[in-house]
Amino acid sequence: MSICDECVNYVYDDEYECYSCLVNLDEDEMYRFLKGTNDSCPYFDRDDEYFLAGKQ
Numbered sequence: 417m418s419i420c421d422e423c424v425n426y427v428y429d430d431e432y433e434c435y436s437c438l439v440n441l442d443e444d445e446m447y448r449f450l451k452g453t454n455d456s457c458p459y460f461d462r463d464d465e466y467f468l469a470g471k472q
Contacts (some may be wrong), residue, residue: 418452418455419455419457419460420435420437420449420457422462422463423437423460423461423462423463424456424461424462424463425437425439425459425460425461426438437445437449438461439444445457462469
């Protein structure tokens with residue numbers, strides 16, 4: 417399981433029938449994304465509703 421699986425920017429694309437990243441990645445970032453070694457993505461945003469609810 418990669419960090420992308422928990423990211424709010426990683427969504428299912430019905431047209432292509434696969435998951436993809438919504439962020440416009442540059443060439444190096446796209447290479448790491450496709451290779452699966454994007455452990456320190458600067459665009460990572462955890463999809464955690466419970467965390468947001470705890471801040472209220």
